[in-house]
Amino acid sequence: MTVLSVGGAAATLRQAQRAAAPWPYAELDPERLRAAGWRPTPIRDLILKIHQRCNLACDYCYVYESTDQTWRDRPAVMADEIWQAAVDNLARHATTHGLRRVQVILHGGEPLLFRLDRIERLVGHLRARMPEGTETRVGMQTNGVLLTRPVVSRLVDLRIAVGVSVDGTAEDHDRHRRTHAGRGSFAAVARALDLLREPANRPAYAGILTTVSPDTDPVRTFETLSAFEPPMIDFLLPHANWGEPPTHARPGATPYADWLIAVFDRWYGRSEPVRIRLFDDILALLLGGASGSEQVGLSPAGMLVVESDGALEQVDALKSAYPGAAATGLDVRRDELDAVFDDAGVAARQLGPQALSGACLSCPVVRVCGGGHYAHRYRPGEGFLNPSVYCDDMRRLIDHVSARVAADLQRAAASEKR
């Protein structure tokens, strides 16, 4: 009976995915791709949704406020057997593929609701199980509210690096990132970031994650974030697609690019500027390198999510497309991680230019843009073989950065000729 129910659920899932996204689910066949020479990229990042609930109620949250509401049906807390199975599965995967480095990211909801004693056991199990020769890094993405001094000290001891979500100034942050009672969370987050800035705690400070919002002042946002001295700032475009366009999108306008360009111009040319992942990646791509982020470039995706019930899924961002968009139908207790490479959705995210639309392939900045974030390419009833809904913004941003870099290189070349 169990086998039948699992098979039935998988068939239902596939049917829904083929209807919502014919590309890739009805048109891409991983088996044929492999026969034609595609070699899957092993999973390097395993994201564990150790706690499904959150102590904040952010109005734009892509987990709780998006079209996919599957979090409601999952356990609030990941059971021991799930995270143990996930760790053991990752260890086998690392051995099979001879991985030199893997990362486990503790995620939620709010991962600190999982409690530190459980986190300590999880990390101990992880470090004990990973094969020799595989460097294991542990990260956590948190809203920062629960990062008290004892917690930060413990995270330093456990060698867990935390990324903290912040939206810029206190006023802008508190407009969106509130408690369930409606109170702003900036004061608590600022205290946490001040703790992380302390020299003894810096090993636990991974960076700041910020959502781009054109109704905020970009320079004030950037300066507010910079004052927290993060090792890295990650600016994310709000999740949107052709069915649900970005809030501030207007014909002929590029508000998201304009915002990012204002930040770029403030940042670029500084001595030892703070790392901004999106800009660093665009610069590296312009110089012929590769990207490591989802927003630009043509690198293969090497991450996978384990939900609190053991479901293996693609990243949460896909949940902004349609219900079930992130699902693979696999379970970390039953299926090896390699099984995800039979999923057309996973394969699509590893194909580079083969996963791009004709419009993207004929675009002069395609190798830098890479079609933008995969989730932003979704069009209801068609799927993901489209340019990003942020196409105009991406083009404008990349052209701007490209022009600045070209001017600098020209100057450098001219000075060397003299």
Add this chain to the structure above:
Amino acid sequence: MVKAETISEPPVAVWSPLVDLSDRPLLDAIQGGDDALARAARRVISALDDPDGIISAFQSFTS
């Protein structure tokens, strides 16, 4: 379904360099700087023995 014979690299728009600097010794100038461009150049050079960029979910671990 995608046909097997279509799997070879699809035609991508012709990629031309930003500025043709192939005959100019810019390496020292770029590598010695402390700005974002110099940092990006060092990143590209240091990744030459590991050219496969892999998308990562967590910002701190992407060098």
